[in-house]
Amino acid sequence: MNSLGWDRPDVILVTGDAYIDSPHIGVAVVGKALVNAGFRVGIISQPDTNSGTDILGLGEPALFWGVTGGSIDSMVANYTPVKKRRKSDDYTPGGMNTRRPDRAVIVYTNLIRRFSQGTAPVVLGGIEASLRRIAHYDFWSDSIRRSILFDAKADILIYGMGEYPAVELAQRMTSGRDYRDMRGICFISRDSPAGYGEIPSYEDVCASRDAFTEMFHAFYRGNDQAVGRGFCQRHSDRFLVHNPPWPTLTEQELDAVHAHVYEREVHPHDLARGQVKAMETIRFSLTTHRGCMGRCNFCSISVHEGAAVVSRSEDSIIEEAVRLVGHPQFKGTIQDIGGPTANMYGMRCTRKAAGTCRDRRCLYPAPCPGLDMSHRRQAGLLRRLGALPGVRKAFVASGIRHDLVCADTPHGGDYMEELVKHHVSGQLKLAPEHCVPAVLERMAKPGCDSLLEFRDLFTRLTRRAGKRQFLTYYFLAAHPGCTESDMVLLRAYIDRHLKITPEQVQIFTPTPSTYSTLMYCTGRDPFSGEPIHVERDPRRKQRQKDILTRKER
Ligand code: SF4
Structure with a gap:
């Protein structure tokens, strides 16, 4: 800032990742877009949450604070699908999971509120905020939580891909224009805007599975970038206002995002604490x-x-x-x-x-x-x-x-x-996830006919090219609707047709705001209303996975 002659930034972005200057990292992309539009931007990565030293390191922003949990929802980053604490973090210098707090978006917003003078609004963004923007099932507390805007006590939430809305917001704030009709944002209001439909309230969805399912369908319809309309959701005596999505970018707009020049490196401040593993794959x-x-x-x-x-x-x-x-x-x-x-x-x-x-x-x-x-x-x-x-x-x-x-x-x-x-590069990744039709239907995944057709084509062409390379298959255990018997059938299928011991088997994680998570929460198929088996016991989830990964045949 001193060498740039800045007295303070217009926008300060706070992230749960190390600061990686790369087009693969949302906070870097948003930062570049803002700088390109003429704004002064500072980025604070993984601040200490017990003192004001890091968070106030760049002073106070003239326009707004932007807060993100990082590239992954902090609860997904910090816990395994059976809720054990993860030891490593690919986005933290040195690789140890020591810098990203649980519910990072809420923690960082509280940090700002506690130590700053409170003159600039707090704007949430990134995947954690985006998928928790309306009432949602939270696997880690096994409860339906309010929109994260209420829990974080933030002012605005930019959802989805944020670089264009962030620039528009900064421009409106600079010129004193109202931002509340901007697409791609949510905010809290005492009133519901004219013409906005109301989806079932937070209180209703906590009380009724039907209301939660209805809310979810409405949320998905509202998320359509071509025709999604604004809606609101009552939380007690206030409304979460959800404006229509930012339109799908054009080819030229996406090209412009990638025209910025990135260092493709971790910021020296963070690099001094160790290497960041994610760089190995994204650099x-x-x-x-x-x-x-x-x-x-x-x-x-x-x-x-x-x-x-x-x-x-x-x-x-x-x-x-x-x-x-x-x-x-x-x-x-x-x-x-x-x-x-x-x-x-x-x-x-x-x-x-x-x-x-x-x-x-x-x-x-x-x-x-x-x-x-x-x-x-x-x-x-x-x-x-x-x-x-x-x-x-x-x-x-x-x-x-x-x-x-x-x-x-x-x-x-x-x-x-x-x-x-x-x-x-030796392995090509496919994600059939399962083979049992009833489970595939819950996942909305296709049947396995094309998998075998593809496998044969790959094998033929690989042989013809004289190469030594393989297919890597990804499978999912304990998805709603999947039983141990289904996993036994899957193992038999793999033995018979693929003849491998799969190494890429994940236990289903109910991440916020997906249809599978809705099934996990309600125990029903959201489209037919049929009751479905949901595996909730961590040991039995692990057993489903072990059925595939055990070496003995
Ligand atoms: S389902 Fe078919 S017609 Fe409809 S959006 Fe997809 S590709 Fe287009």
Whole structure:
């Protein structure tokens, strides 16, 4: 600040991660967007929560404090799916889980309130705030909690992808304009805005499973970036006002986000405390798109990033790759070319964009014929990246949807040839999650026919290319609706068809604001109302996992 000649920043962002200057880290992206728009920004990472020393290190902001728990919800980061405390943290210098408090968003906001003069409002953002923005089931306290805006006593919450709303908010505050009609935000009000529907209140959803389910459906409808409307939710004598979502970015807007230059390094202040493990995977990776149309019930990506995919232009990605090549530490390998699901790059649906298809799912039970699922564009992109001077290897490390490849008859084969020959770093990730139809239905995951078709194609092409590389399968245990007998069936399926001992088996974590979490909370299927088996006992959850991972056959 001294060398920049700043007396104080306009915005101070506080994060539960180390400060990593990378396009993969939300707080860095928001910071760059604000700086690019002419604002002075400071970032405070993992402040000491027992004193005012760290939090006041940059003084008070002229416009607002921005608070995020970091790249992962702090409770997910701090506890395993069976609620044991995690020892390590990939986003903390030195790797020990010693710096991120439980419920980081609330703790940091309290810290600001306690030590600052209270002249600037507190704005929440990031995944923890975003998915806890309305009443939600909290697995760690086994209760339905209020919107985090009430619990944190913050002023505004930016939900979803925050860089454009953060800039708009800063501009409105600078010019003294009211921000309360801004899209992409929530705030607390004594009154419900005119024209806003009211979803079941916090008190109602605590008292009734039906009301909680109804609230959840309304929340999902309101989250549609094309047609979602504002709504509010009463909490006692006040309202949580939820404005419509920020619109899906255009290709040009997403390109602009990635046009900023990042150090791709941990800030020296944090690096002095040790290496940050997350850097190993993100330092030389490229994000090609945002959003996921898969909408698996257990996943929050489509709620947070959007259910429509927005892709960068090839030129923007190539430009970033050229910058990677020029990085002093780059050794010739691009670690990942991907997004939430790598092979959704360039896919789109005009009906999704227009908001004329609301309730159908794009990939369940099978890929929708209305979806442009061509892999032609991404096969071309992989070729261009692989041929760039200075690039020896360009890998796809993010998982792919095998069902999309199989459904793309004209171009899926060509994409696979390119992928298998040049872009697999030994293992390619797939996430079938299960094989039992009733469990897959609860997850909104496709059946296994396409999995075997894909496996055969991969094996054939790998042999032809003379390579030694494998498929890695991800499975999920103890999802609502899944019993130990289902896991036994899954093990038999894996033995018979895949002939592996799976290593990537996770126990389902009921993260805030997903349909699977709603099932976990209510014990019912939210669409049919049918009662379903829910495994709540940590030992039996572990047993479900062990059925797959035990070595003996
Ligand atoms: S038409 Fe098909 S691909 Fe398009 S939004 Fe609807 S379900 Fe998805």
